Amino acid sequence: MSKNNHTEVIYGLYNDEEDLLRAVKLAKKDHLEIYDVYTPFPVHGLDPILGLEESRLHQAGFIYGALGTLTAFLGMSWVFTKDWPNIFGGKPYWSVPAFIPITFELTVLFAAVGMTVTFYVINGLGPGVVNNHLDDRITDDKFCIAFDKSAVNSDKAEAFFSTTGAEEVNSKTI
Amino acid sequence: MSAVVSPIRKPLITGNKTYHQITEDLISPTEKTPTKEWVIGFVLSVAVLTYGVFCILWTIWVGIGSWNLNRTINWSWDITNFVWWIGIGHAGTLISAILLLFRQKWRTGVNRAAEAMTIFAVMCAGLFPLIHMGRIWLAMFIMPYPNTRGPLWPNFNSPLLWDVFAISTYLTVSLLFWYTGLVPDFATVRDRAKGLRRKIYNTLSFGWTGSAKHWQRWESLSLVLAGLSTPLVLSVHTIVSFDFATSVIPGWHTTIFPPYFVAGAIFSGFAMVLTLMIITRKLLHLEDYITVEHIESMNKVILLTGTIVGVAYLTELFIAWYSGYVYEQFAFFNRALGPYWWSYFGMMFCNVISPQFFWKKSWRRNITLTFFLSILVNIGMWFERFVIIATTLARDYLPSSWSLYSPSWVEIGIYIGTFGLFFTCFLIFVRVAPVVAVAEIKSILKSAGDQYVGDNATHKHHHHDADHGSSHTDHH
Structure with missing residues (x-):
């Protein structure tokens, strides 16, 4: 280091x-x-x-993941109940089961990207970094x-x- | 120091390697001038890719009318190829993530190449839905962002949009996982290089030093990424299957689709890994790192997943009959005995019958047979998607709408072009990065090298006795 x-x-x-x-x-x-x-x-x-x-990197990962869950779920809930309420196939506006796949994907995305970026930043590694080894x-x-x-x-x-x-x-x- | 190794384990690294020899063997292919085989392969791949790009531009210029789709068969080669390529991508994540969680040491020989394959395959797959939109310049409409079009949002209830999220997440996470694994190996390449090459590899290696704390975090990151990728890879093909399973088309709206698609994806992915690795190990002389043990292990996965797929086919047939629902029954009757009967039997033969050869140990370890069967499996899995998509659509509810389909030259060209893209990327990868994970191979040398385990081991008990005291601190 x-x-x-x-x-x-x-x-x-x-x-x-x-x-x-x-x-x-x-x-x-x-x-x-x-x-x-x-x-x-x-x-x-x-x-x-x-x-x-x-x-403690995995703890950071958990926080990023939780952030992804909230972003996806609250985002979709807001879009379909407040900003752009639409009826698709006779389902309620707030159709929670349909939100699960995207909520899951964004959880994984936020956790993975957040952790990887944190990993490089705290290690002082990145493109163009020259460490005298x-x-x-x-x-x-x-x-x-x-x-x-x-x-x-x-x-x-x-x-x-x-x-x-x-x-x-x-x-x-x- | 090494963890306790069962005496029946076969060595995974042969040739009595030292750490330095591993570096030599795995890094030197990136340092030599390209071989004639590589140059021929590369020129050929770029030519095919160029033709594919031409066909894509033709589609965009002329419109989707240049494909032979019609109102009845509105999905065919495009979505078949999309699902096929996505499926091929699944083996990489399975090898790198799921086998890491299960502590399967043989993953180390093939994970790097398989992950690269995943990324290239997902890129090929992603092309098809994009160009199938017709107006590709409006592709950003699928991303949700505040806009001046209303506000107008994509339909978050649609499996097609779930697919957008699943595949872009999958590509991103696979890329991060793969690159983080490559960073220490790029540092090894850097430290052997001089001049401009050293500068380039220093940039690629992000200034890696090999500090103990960095390695600790690196392992922590790899483990969590593996933990995240495991449900991710299962979710991706599950969501791909939702594209069909949430519809109301007989033969599509079945609850068996998610597990059946995931098994099929792993099946085809492993077949592609085998096809590629059998060629790569030969050309780059990696027989000491990708051994017959590795090939046998992958063949076992092929046998298992192929059999799961077979059971799924039979279950579909049984449920169609048992449901007493005539439309469902007709859909399956049509698949097997309708105008596309040849694709159904091709699928059955390649996917269900051909992997059964692998029950016999000597056949699992036969490289020629494995190579041949791995190609059959890939053909079979392409047929499977064609059967599900085109054959089913060809005979819909209304006999007056029944139709037939054969691809136009543009569709064939785009499909062939994706092979060009895939192999161009793979051949570049083989030149610039170590195909086998160098640091990871070194870390398993003492528990999987042939001088430590197996019949010819010379150091069998040495390390165990020498460092008995620290074995309880071992991280396994």
Whole structure:
């Protein structure tokens, strides 16, 4: 995550997610504050060790969905009882069962679009965004732990990386 | 670390792959110059698409009179093709969403391509109702917005308008789901590229970094989108079937339509996925990722849905007879033995009889047979829609209005043109994006790679013992 534009980090690259998980556990035990962890795919079991709280994205999704339900149902109700009351096939103006399909579709539409947009906005991702990433191999086969140099000094970090079996240790400003 | 894997599970990734090898295998097709087969396919698809565009323009210029519809048969090839393409789109969402909820790991090999197929198929489908309007420049009238025409609103009680909402929602949600899955893989392509290509893929990858928090949200988003897409995909074909089921035409107004249409849609969709993936895996050398296990699993779905469709056909016949309602009875008598008897028997043979071959395991795993049957199923499902639509309309209540129908060159051209659109899009997709989901394949490697599971596994117990302590934190 690019929390600000100039963070000096020291990072180690691991070859396997098992090594990464063991290293993250050790870092937590030694009270080394991890800046971020980067992986080529979602590593299961990482979030609880890293202490990440569960994402609240699905709660946002629920709110967007509810908004869609209300928009569709109240919208159609208003159109057919107030703005443009019409009789179709002898049915009442306010023919609720006929509103169900569109209400459902708009619920799904609002929830999906709202959540996806929220996902990109809170992650700081989007078309044209350039994030300085640490190493090109992180999207291939390397698993990376990064420390902020202002929080963890370089000697300590290097010692940590060598005991946990990091294959490579580098520094970079991101 | 990997979840407990049953010893009877067969590997889904063969060839003793490493993470890096997976990247190599799946990304390199986008980096090489196109093969001769691809160029020939692309030129051919664009040519067919061009002819289709010409026929569409002809329809718009001359009018719907250039089609062979008449007052009795006012829906025919157009709506047949619409329903057929929408049905084909259903497998993508089924594979990516429903199988994700059911934790079926074999979906990972085919989900990306199947989702792409969904999007292209829905685009082809959407064309037909639009041009069938006749005055396509008034197409925005179907969207509800405050206007100076009255105010005049679309009829929210009409299944045709439900369709507008269902299909546009389906297209949007499928697109979001597909693209969100592609973002990390575009980042992988970016990180291997240089110069302008790197810039383009950086834009496509939205600046993805692979941060743990991003992955967590990405998984949360994928899961909820899957949860939303599951009822959505069922609702789309249900609503398509309402176009018929809410009418008063014998042979159409049956309550069996929604489940019967959904099963048929999944059936035809899987057939199309098989047709395409059998060719793609061969041409892009993806046999290690789309294995015979994948093909067998899809054939099981074809067998199941084909049999459901078969039961639905027989139920329709039984209910028509049992209802004692002469118009209904005549509708089915006419379908089977009327002037279009050949399409009814084509449908019965391709949809009900042909999938029954898949009861035999060795035939389910036979790629040549699967390819041949998958094409038969697609033909059969086209016949099904033609039987329901044109055959039924040809013989209505009033014998003096009975009519016959055969398509004009314009209608045939538009239908062929949609294949051009579909394959042009698919071939572009194959060039610019990894056809198999790279990050997702990596995430199942340790539970589905042939070095970890199956008869030739070399790492069988290693990972389990090494990290026993953390298995309870596993997210499965």
